[in-house]
Amino acid sequence: MNGDSLGLTNLRNQNISSIKSYDPNWRVHASQPVDYDVRIIRELLSPSNSSLAQACGVSDTNQNIRCLVAIDSNVQAFYGERLRTYFEAWRIDTHWVQVSGDEAGKTLEAAMRMTEEMTSMGILRRTEKIIAIGGGVVLDVVGLAASIYRRGTPYVRVPTTLMGQIDAGIGIKTGINFSLYKNRIGTYFAPETVLIDPEFLRTLPHRHVVNGVAEIIKMALIKDAALFDLLEANIADINADNLAEVDSPLEEVLFRSIDGMLDELEPNLWEQGLDRAVDYGHTFSPSLELRADPPLLHGEAVAIDMAICVALAHNRGLLSKVDADRTLRLMQNAGLPITNPMFVASLLEEALDSTVKHRDGLQRVPLTNGIGRAVFANDLTLTELTNALAFISEHQYAYAPETVS
Ligand SMILES: NC(=O)c1ccc[n+]([C@@H]2O[C@H](COP(=O)([O-])OP(=O)(O)OC[C@H]3O[C@@H](n4cnc5c(N)ncnc54)[C@H](O)[C@@H]3O)[C@@H](O)[C@H]2O)c1
Numbered sequence: 001m002n003g004d005s006l007g008l009t010n011l012r013n014q015n016i017s018s019i020k021s022y023d024p025n026w027r028v029h030a031s032q033p034v035d036y037d038v039r040i041i042r043e044l045l046s047p048s049n050s051s052l053a054q055a056c057g058v059s060d061t062n063q064n065i066r067c068l069v070a071i072d073s074n075v076q077a078f079y080g081e082r083l084r085t086y087f088e089a090w091r092i093d094t095h096w097v098q099v100s101g102d103e104a105g106k107t108l109e110a111a112m113r114m115t116e117e118m119t120s121m122g123i124l125r126r127t128e129k130i131i132a133i134g135g136g137v138v139l140d141v142v143g144l145a146a147s148i149y150r151r152g153t154p155y156v157r158v159p160t161t162l163m164g165q166i167d168a169g170i171g172i173k174t175g176i177n178f179s180l181y182k183n184r185i186g187t188y189f190a191p192e193t194v195l196i197d198p199e200f201l202r203t204l205p206h207r208h209v210v211n212g213v214a215e216i217i218k219m220a221l222i223k224d225a226a227l228f229d230l231l232e233a234n235i236a237d238i239n240a241d242n243l244a245e246v247d248s249p250l251e252e253v254l255f256r257s258i259d260g261m262l263d264e265l266e267p268n269l270w271e272q273g274l275d276r277a278v279d280y281g282h283t284f285s286p287s288l289e290l291r292a293d294p295p296l297l298h299g300e301a302v303a304i305d306m307a308i309c310v311a312l313a314h315n316r317g318l319l320s321k322v323d324a325d326r327t328l329r330l331m332q333n334a335g336l337p338i339t340n341p342m343f344v345a346s347l348l349e350e351a352l353d354s355t356v357k358h359r360d361g362l363q364r365v366p367l368t369n370g371i372g373r374a375v376f377a378n379d380l381t382l383t384e385l386t387n388a389l390a391f392i393s394e395h396q397y398a399y400a401p402e403t404v405s
Contacts, residue, residue, distance in 0.1 A: 162212025
């Protein structure tokens with residue numbers, strides 16, 4: 001007699017017969033809470049400031065801390081020594097990895113290299129953190145690696161560019177570019193904490209400051225008319241130093257931008273709703289950004305896209321001539337481009353097709369219906385795109401930058 005004939009068959013039959021009385025369909029339901037802090041912290045690297053140490057896990061009861069510091073190589077050059085002094089002061093054992101902060105380095109290989117570093121450190125998947133320090137590129141690459149390593153390893157973001165501090169660093173998206181496509185591969189993975197020190201901006205090259213200003217103008221256009229006025233009144237003075245200064249009138253610019261962005265992101269963190277006002281300026285720009293020659297920064301491509309949207313809104317009667325003029329003037333006075341030789345009707349059409357796929361079959365193009373307000377268009381035509389291009393080319397010379405330092 002074998003085992004089956006002894007009893008296992010019976011047991012199996014028994015199980016099957018008892019299961020028969022159950023519904024053989026299951027529905028699994030769970031939701032994942034997201035809970036992270038975004039904080040502006042001055043003097044983050046001062047050894048007397050405990051914020052970064054706490055984010056690394058230092059507490060009264062836990063002082064043998066290790067963490068993996070993934071840092072933008074340019075940021076390392078400026079702040080590496082101060083960071084080492086800081087971690088030593090808090091007796092944090094660090095494993096350092098330098099990551100390229102350039103868009104060309106936003107690759108799958110870079111994310112995989114990060115995961116190899118996590119293996120070589122032997123990072124503990126629940127208690128030891130990755131501290132990502134850098135601009136949007138580094139935060140996106142390291143965030144992606146953190147999200148896939150052992151299906152999720154905690155990380156902290158320390159954004160060091162204006163774009164990072166008001167946009168890339170404060171949401172939950174991660175990603176890398178793939179083929180000719182921006183952010184084609186990515187995840188949603190919340191950091192544990194985001195620590196923003198405006199002091200980092202002091203060493204940021206001016207072109208990257210202007211790049212961040214593009215996203216601030218976006219925020220003003222879609223939801224914050226007071227921010228628009230503030231920018232308009234101060235655009236000639238906006239530079240890295242006065243954005244970083246305490247009690248500067250521009251301190252409010254950072255605050256309002258972060259506040260507005262989080263207000264938009266929080267109710268729709270996983271982008272289940274695809275009518276997203278924060279996508280303003282992000283309809284045509286993804287197709288332009290990686291193809292333009294010479295290359296454009298993210299914010300510059302967004303500005304060119306925003307200009308077209310200003311023209312589209314004006315031509316549809318949504319935005320007055322005065323407000324269209326104010327917006328184009330503000331962008332150019334900030335030092336942003338509003339057009340590009342590659343930005344022709346065929347590219348706009350192709351970009352819109354690609355965006356429609358990304359937005360699940362509808363255009364969902366945010367347009368301003370007055371400064372500080374947004375509506376969505378689903379019926380833009382090729383003729384409108386062509387007319388908008390003509391509007392921009394007629395207007396670009398009328399607004400020669402007044403003050404660009
Ligand atoms: N995940 C998101 O939600 C999100 C949102 C917006 C943008 N992004 C992405 O962010 C990227 C752009 O990020 P970015 O504008 O921060 O540029 P970036 O990360 O390329 O950094 C710009 C340059 O500044 C250097 N740098 C960074 N901090 C510095 C500092 N304090 N001092 C001196 N130099 C410094 C970097 O090494 C780099 O050369 C794009 O790839 C874009 O797709 C992501």
